[in-house]
Amino acid sequence: MSFLNYLINGLSLGSVYAIIALGYTMVYGIAKMLNFAHGDIIMIGSYIVYTCMSMAGLHPAVSVLCAVAGCLLLGVVTERVAYRPLRGASSSLAVLITAIGVSYLLQNIALLTFGAEPKAFTTLIGWKGISLFDGALMIRGTTIVTIGASLLILVGLELFINYTKNGQAMLAVAQDKGAATLMGIDVNKTIALTFAIGSSLAAVAGVLLCSAYPTITPYIGAMPGIKAFVAAVFGGIGSIPGAMIGGLVLGIVEILSRTYISSQLADAIVFGILIVVLLVKPTGLLGKRVMEKV
Amino acid sequence: MKKKLPEKYGFLFVIFLFWLVLTLLSRAGMLTSHFSSLLVPMTYYAIAAVALNLCVGILGELSIGHAGFMCIGAFSSAIFSLLTRQILPGGVRFFLAFVVGILFAALFGFLIGIPVLRLKGDYLAIVTLAFGEIIKNILQAVYLGVDADGVHIALNMTDFRLSPDGITLIKGAQGVSGTPRDSSFTVAVIVLLLSLIIVQNLIDSRDGRAIMSIRDNRIAAEATGIHVTHYKMLAFTISAAIAGAAGVLFSHNVTTMTNISNYFGYNASIMLLVYVVLGGIGNIRGSVVAAMILYLLPEMMRGLNRYRMLIYAIVLILMMLFNWAPALVALRKKLWQRIRDRRPAVGKEA
Amino acid sequence: MALLSIDHLSISFGGLSAVYNFEMELEKGELHGLIGPNGAGKTTVFNLLTGVYRPDEGIIRLDGTDITGHAPAQISGEGVARTFQNIRLFKALSVIDNVKVGLHARFPYGTLAGVLRLPSYRRMEKEIDDKAMEILEVFDLGDKRDVLSSNLPYGAQRKLEIARAMATDPKLLLLDEPAAGMNPGETGELMDTIRSIRDRFDLTILLIEHDMKLVSGICERLTVLNFGQILAHGETRQVLNDPEVIKAYLGD
Numbered sequence: 001m002s003f004l005n006y007l008i009n010g011l012s013l014g015s016v017y018a019i020i021a022l023g024y025t026m027v028y029g030i031a032k033m034l035n036f037a038h039g040d041i042i043m044i045g046s047y048i049v050y051t052c053m054s055m056a057g058l059h060p061a062v063s064v065l066c067a068v069a070g071c072l073l074l075g076v077v078t079e080r081v082a083y084r085p086l087r088g089a090s091s092s093l094a095v096l097i098t099a100i101g102v103s104y105l106l107q108n109i110a111l112l113t114f115g116a117e118p119k120a121f122t123t124l125i126g127w128k129g130i131s132l133f134d135g136a137l138m139i140r141g142t143t144i145v146t147i148g149a150s151l152l153i154l155v156g157l158e159l160f161i162n163y164t165k166n167g168q169a170m171l172a173v174a175q176d177k178g179a180a181t182l183m184g185i186d187v188n189k190t191i192a193l194t195f196a197i198g199s200s201l202a203a204v205a206g207v208l209l210c211s212a213y214p215t216i217t218p219y220i221g222a223m224p225g226i227k228a229f230v231a232a233v234f235g236g237i238g239s240i241p242g243a244m245i246g247g248l249v250l251g252i253v254e255i256l257s258r259t260y261i262s263s264q265l266a267d268a269i270v271f272g273i274l275i276v277v278l279l280v281k282p283t284g285l286l287g288k289r290v291m292e293k294v
Numbered sequence: 295m296k297k298k299l300p301e302k303y304g305f306l307f308v309i310f311l312f313w314l315v316l317t318l319l320s321r322a323g324m325l326t327s328h329f330s331s332l333l334v335p336m337t338y339y340a341i342a343a344v345a346l347n348l349c350v351g352i353l354g355e356l357s358i359g360h361a362g363f364m365c366i367g368a369f370s371s372a373i374f375s376l377l378t379r380q381i382l383p384g385g386v387r388f389f390l391a392f393v394v395g396i397l398f399a400a401l402f403g404f405l406i407g408i409p410v411l412r413l414k415g416d417y418l419a420i421v422t423l424a425f426g427e428i429i430k431n432i433l434q435a436v437y438l439g440v441d442a443d444g445v446h447i448a449l450n451m452t453d454f455r456l457s458p459d460g461i462t463l464i465k466g467a468q469g470v471s472g473t474p475r476d477s478s479f480t481v482a483v484i485v486l487l488l489s490l491i492i493v494q495n496l497i498d499s500r501d502g503r504a505i506m507s508i509r510d511n512r513i514a515a516e517a518t519g520i521h522v523t524h525y526k527m528l529a530f531t532i533s534a535a536i537a538g539a540a541g542v543l544f545s546h547n548v549t550t551m552t553n554i555s556n557y558f559g560y561n562a563s564i565m566l567l568v569y570v571v572l573g574g575i576g577n578i579r580g581s582v583v584a585a586m587i588l589y590l591l592p593e594m595m596r597g598l599n600r601y602r603m604l605i606y607a608i609v610l611i612l613m614m615l616f617n618w619a620p621a622l623v624a625l626r627k628k629l630w631q632r633i634r635d636r637r638p639a640v641g642k643e644a
Numbered sequence: 645m646a647l648l649s650i651d652h653l654s655i656s657f658g659g660l661s662a663v664y665n666f667e668m669e670l671e672k673g674e675l676h677g678l679i680g681p682n683g684a685g686k687t688t689v690f691n692l693l694t695g696v697y698r699p700d701e702g703i704i705r706l707d708g709t710d711i712t713g714h715a716p717a718q719i720s721g722e723g724v725a726r727t728f729q730n731i732r733l734f735k736a737l738s739v740i741d742n743v744k745v746g747l748h749a750r751f752p753y754g755t756l757a758g759v760l761r762l763p764s765y766r767r768m769e770k771e772i773d774d775k776a777m778e779i780l781e782v783f784d785l786g787d788k789r790d791v792l793s794s795n796l797p798y799g800a801q802r803k804l805e806i807a808r809a810m811a812t813d814p815k816l817l818l819l820d821e822p823a824a825g826m827n828p829g830e831t832g833e834l835m836d837t838i839r840s841i842r843d844r845f846d847l848t849i850l851l852i853e854h855d856m857k858l859v860s861g862i863c864e865r866l867t868v869l870n871f872g873q874i875l876a877h878g879e880t881r882q883v884l885n886d887p888e889v890i891k892a893y894l895g896d
Contacts, residue, residue, distance in 0.1 A: 034416045085619040094618035096356050101610035108604040262449050264435035271424035279409040499758030507734045507745040514732035519720035519749045
């Protein structure tokens, strides 16, 4: 029964990874850039919620909305100021290094504002959860909400992309920026929208992550961010269902190896997966091979 | 081509002079012990920055796990030195420690290169990052030692049954201790000079041109007969090897290596990247100067330390925007043109 | 025997046939044009010939050897060189270094020789330098040897790309729209250069071009591609007067 418990914990962590990975994979698919700062937006989102609740005494729901709005704005602003000017640069290194700079900037702003000591995060989900088999299997409320939220987001995104004009524009930009422009699509606006969605998702992920592991430091975003990227590669970068599956698999692998192998080596095992995937199937589970134009 | 020669060797000479002056000052007792203690680290960071610039600037692939290669070089050579401490004389041992550290770092560079460098896209960045984390995690978790029964390896203290007369090599999170303190400023400068000669000679050769052609246009390079994967592997492995040499200097300078995430974690790799970006991507000599100045500055001005990382982050972003944003590049080109039009042509490349 | 012979070459992308049942025989020393409307699959044929794409079907033989499916670098060594429609120079390298990359496979000293500056390095670098200059002179680029290739004017960049291709000592040279973006004067000059390198280096040349003045001026034979299939082939004048060809170009 304890195995089942761990599995559910893995699903919960995996759902958070999946939400982050969705943002990663959308930005990578559409803007063709690896946004290293994506994980740090999670951290900023968590600090916003913390500030709203502990310092301003706002209602949890309002706090979450503030975080989503704040991260959305942050995502759009960084895209506009730091990434957009580099679109079309002769080397992809430029935007990659800039993203690292942004990531570092966010971490250090948080460090100077809130200090290095961890802040206690009061969970937003009061629900104790459900107990099955006479208490042998206990599912926490946080877990249920997290898994539910990720499913909701997945379905919502799929609907948005396939059935709205903006969503179709995203697909078009992902395929071919030049052709999309010719079709009258505003590429800059579409990419900004992608960043807005990805960053809001990061805020949600931050709230869920901190509900499960209730401490905040300036560095909490970095690791989940990188792992979510591994998840996105695992599922096939650019693929939305792929990011979901990749996130879940990674979360389960992490929790199980933490439990049954070694808590210190869990991260090493997760990253080991990345290397194996790149060796065996670089396009990931659901990724498509992209033909290069010559 | 002939014009480049004095420039290239001139820089080596400048480093030699730098070494001479600092050594003389140190002999004369004119350096504080704090400053003297900075000389070796300053130099191995310069070496690591040269290594990273070979990867980023010449090969055109971003690595953010180069501190991981330093880590491999540091640990493998430290273990070698611990094992041979009683057997070999100091000089031979230290030389062989370099061989061990460099070979191990090169081996890891090669192994990491296999899955990544045949792929197109920005995978190297994330994989090197992952690699740095894996190495750090494993080395912090593992207990390693040898005694009369052979090699002992364990993941926690209770499983680690080393007889009292055995040698402890890695003690979990406490790391490695008792490494002989073999590093000196002189050795460090020699290694730096050798690294520079190797990298600059490599760049200025058939292989260097092949590597840079891949950076500039992979498809054209292939069509021109360049075996892309081969040269990517070559450059990356050499880069890892040189970072390993920096690691050897590290481990033989501190004698006790604990808290390795500070020295070899993500932050350390980013630090190296900052040196490379500020010194100029692809500008090998710039990396040396940037690493030395940026290492010494905050050490000298402790007050700056609080804001150091913040400043680096901003500088990193601004440098990239200034140097690479198409709009700014075009603007700079126009300005250059205007200046050049006013002056008689000198026939000089930028 | 033909220098290049292509049989039943086909490739499709995502179910869409890009080139279908392409056939071609090039005699040694021939100057052949590959023409057709935009999107007809001309560049795809080049990409198949140089190993950028692997064909779904068909055989490519160079001088009697099957080179189908070989990797681009290998095909370069087997004697096929090319230029690109959108110029692909090594931008951060000097003009002469671009050509030296082309000489890479012909002067193979080892990595150690380069790093340690062994005698073989000095000897071969001297030869490489001489050879590269010799090639640059052919294209009137000798005085630009140390200029950064991205700082060259457009027409000179196109010439440098051909010079780099020539450095690999090819049997077959593929030129993808060599005159694109050139003014009539430059185009005329380019025609002379193409003809003279063909004669001087005993080359076979296949070129894609839209400029009909250039095509009718230097190509001996033509192949016309439309929607991935061969529409016509034969003597230049004959093909250009073919009503089917005119219709494909001008529309119905």
